[in-house]
Amino acid sequence: MYLHYNGDIQHENNILANRRKELKLTQQQVAERAGIQLRQYQRLESGDRNITGSTGRVLLAVCEALKLDPYALVGSGNEPPEVKHIVLPPIETQGLEYAIPCISYYILVSAIPRGMVCSGDDIMKCLRKAYGMEGLEIKTDHNSAELYMNECFPFWRVVSETGCLISSFFCSKEKQRAFLENEGITVVQVGEQERFHIEDYDYRRFNINNVKIAVLKTDKQLLDQFNSLLKTEDK
Numbered sequence: 001m002y003l004h005y006n007g008d009i010q011h012e013n014n015i016l017a018n019r020r021k022e023l024k025l026t027q028q029q030v031a032e033r034a035g036i037q038l039r040q041y042q043r044l045e046s047g048d049r050n051i052t053g054s055t056g057r058v059l060l061a062v063c064e065a066l067k068l069d070p071y072a073l074v075g076s077g078n079e080p081p082e083v084k085h086i087v088l089p090p091i092e093t094q095g096l097e098y099a100i101p102c103i104s105y106y107i108l109v110s111a112i113p114r115g116m117v118c119s120g121d122d123i124m125k126c127l128r129k130a131y132g133m134e135g136l137e138i139k140t141d142h143n144s145a146e147l148y149m150n151e152c153f154p155f156w157r158v159v160s161e162t163g164c165l166i167s168s169f170f171c172s173k174e175k176q177r178a179f180l181e182n183e184g185i186t187v188v189q190v191g192e193q194e195r196f197h198i199e200d201y202d203y204r205r206f207n208i209n210n211v212k213i214a215v216l217k218t219d220k221q222l223l224d225q226f227n228s229l230l231k232t233e234d235k
Contacts, residue, residue: 010075013044013046013047013051014076015068016044016045016051016062016066016068017045019066019067019068020045020066023066023067025065025066025229027041027045028041028061029179030065033061033064033116034058034061034062034064034065034124034161036058036062037059038141039109040058043064044062049133050182050183052099065104065114069181072135073202075084083211083212084111084210084211084212085211085212085213085214086108086111086211086212086213086214087106087213087214087216088101088104088107088108088130088131088213088214088216089101089103089215089216090128090215090216090217090218091131091133091136091215092139092185092202093217094137094139094140095135098131098133098135098136098140099137099138099139100127100128100131100136100137100142101138101139101229102138102139102140102143104127104130104138105123105127105138105181106147106153108123108126108127108154108208108211109123109155109157109158110153110154110155111208111211112154112157112158112206112208113185113206114154114186115172115183115184115203115204116157116195116204116206117159117163117180117185117198117205117206118158118159118205118206118208119158119160119161119163119187119205120158120159120166121161122161122209123208126208126213130213130215131215136152140181142172143166145170148168148170148171149170151179154179155170155171155176156171156175156176156179157180157206159198161189162197162201163194163197163198163201163205164190164195164197164198165177165180165195165197165198165202173196175193178198180198184198185198185204186200187197187199191223
């Protein structure tokens with residue numbers, strides 16, 4: 001019988017430790033059953049290393065040793081996440097044209113769950129749809145450098161359309177890779193060039209369209225809407 005933990009989300013190392021204790025096994029016994037070194041298992045159980053970032057063989061071997069359903073650690077696939085609701089600021093002007101406020105991009109990227117990624121193209125499509133205008137670009141903002149040095153903004157979760165890491169002025173591929181692997185996402189090098197790809201990209205790809213978005217209106221837009229209602233009532 002394989003145990004599948006339900007209910008509150010637990011850190012994977014706690015799941016391993018709790019299950020081992022339920023079975024009254026020592027760490028040495030689990031390591032032997034899984035065919036790995038004791039120190040390797042100890043690092044998994046202590047949280048020094050994420051088991052979801054290990055090879056598939058190690059993940060399955062440890063789960064077999066603990067009679068633990070692997071889905072208790074990695075989920076059952078790209079299941080629908082908890083619905084997120086966000087509110088974006090009004091559209092801004094960039095010279096004589098409209099533009100997406102930078103804060104809207106920051107808010108949307110921050111909605112990507114831990115352990116998931118999203119393509120920059122998907123984010124831009126989502127923002128343009130929310131503001132109801134094709135071809136909109138993000139307004140120039142001077143906060144970018146500071147935010148990309150602040151770990152509260154998960155910039156590393158944005159990748160290319162094909163699931164490759166993106167080099168930018170603010171973040172190197174090496175830095176992005178380190179952040180992603182810390183979340184249990186495996187990044188592999190593809191070819192001789194410095195191209196790094198998200199392993200299991202289809203599973204890790206977050207559907208940003210699942211986010212429910214409300215866009216605030218400017219005072220002028222609200223006033224125009226109010227005046228339009230008054231004219232309708234006069235008729």
